[in-house]
Amino acid sequence: MGAAAVTAGALGALFALAMPGAFAFLTFQRDRGTEIESLGALVFHVARHFGWDGQVLLNYGSVEFLGPYVGVVSTAALALSGIAFGWLLLWRLSATRFLPRTLADAAFVAVLMFTATSRVISPQYMVWLVGLAAVCLGFRRTGMRVPAALVLTASLVTTLEFPLWFSHVVAGDALGVTLLFVRNGLLVLAALAAARELWHTSVPRRPDPPGRRPAPGGDPADGETPAGEAAHGDPADGETPAEEAAHGDPADGETPAEEAAHGDPADGETPAEEAAHGDPADGETPAEEAAHGDPADGETPAEEAAGEEAADRAGGAGPRQGLRR
Numbered sequence: 001m002g003a004a005a006v007t008a009g010a011l012g013a014l015f016a017l018a019m020p021g022a023f024a025f026l027t028f029q030r031d032r033g034t035e036i037e038s039l040g041a042l043v044f045h046v047a048r049h050f051g052w053d054g055q056v057l058l059n060y061g062s063v064e065f066l067g068p069y070v071g072v073v074s075t076a077a078l079a080l081s082g083i084a085f086g087w088l089l090l091w092r093l094s095a096t097r098f099l100p101r102t103l104a105d106a107a108f109v110a111v112l113m114f115t116a117t118s119r120v121i122s123p124q125y126m127v128w129l130v131g132l133a134a135v136c137l138g139f140r141r142t143g144m145r146v147p148a149a150l151v152l153t154a155s156l157v158t159t160l161e162f163p164l165w166f167s168h169v170v171a172g173d174a175l176g177v178t179l180l181f182v183r184n185g186l187l188v189l190a191a192l193a194a195a196r197e198l199w200h201t202s203v204p205r206r207p208d209p210p211g212r213r214p215a216p217g218g219d220p221a222d223g224e225t226p227a228g229e230a231a232h233g234d235p236a237d238g239e240t241p242a243e244e245a246a247h248g249d250p251a252d253g254e255t256p257a258e259e260a261a262h263g264d265p266a267d268g269e270t271p272a273e274e275a276a277h278g279d280p281a282d283g284e285t286p287a288e289e290a291a292h293g294d295p296a297d298g299e300t301p302a303e304e305a306a307g308e309e310a311a312d313r314a315g316g317a318g319p320r321q322g323l324r325r
Helices: 002-018 025-030 041-050 070-094 102-117 125-137 145-164 166-171 174-202 226-232 239-249 256-263 271-277 287-292 301-324
Strands: 057-058 062-066
Touching: 041 070, 041 174, 070 102, 070 174, 102 125, 102 145, 102 174, 125 145, 145 166, 145 174, 166 174
Parallel strands: none
Antiparallel strands: 057 062
């Protein structure tokens, strides 16, 4: 960690000396206002209808609000980004269970949080989110399906907000403000849902405090009853029994329906093929077994039926002969 900090500092000093203005973008971010599509801009979109006398101008390459209280809202947005960073740091320090999908989920949550709390939300930001959502959905057992769906819906609303009806956003009329409320609201919901899912699947539940007895019939390790464990699922993968049944066996990645269709991995045959090929113990199909009979006595079903009928006839002759005598 210390070596990395020293290396970063040395490279930063080298860039500052070799390329004057290399870090001017930091002052640009400090001095810019609140972009009219951001979450904080909703404050001024509403305030304009109640006498706020700010302006909408092209500033630092984007259309922004400039005027009274813009600095306050910008500072609040920066504080929200700081809180998001603090949450991510807390998650990293608390997480002890890392699944194959955890890295993709964490990247998705981080970009989603910083996008939702930023002073600027440009349409191209949605491309980053859609790409990361696609990576998360590449994992069969991902829990990011709902956040990904929210992001995709927000992307659709963004295409309506820009460029189709961007003039309504600039004017701050009912249509423009509604589009921003819907799009930004979807992003906030997606960020909260994704963060909750990331925490649930990677941070273990807190143990009971000393002296507290676990619930009757529950596991002392997590204090849950069997019903609670059944509802919350296996802590190893964060899935409920219903989800595990739907997603299948992690050993081969197949659902129960796929396993039934693909057959037994021991011989690679489906149930239909096994029925056609017969019992591997004697190599005979069901039709051949029916024709050849029971290997215990070497008789076919027809021979066994004939023997049984003869035995029945022989057993019935005795009483009739006794009556004649």
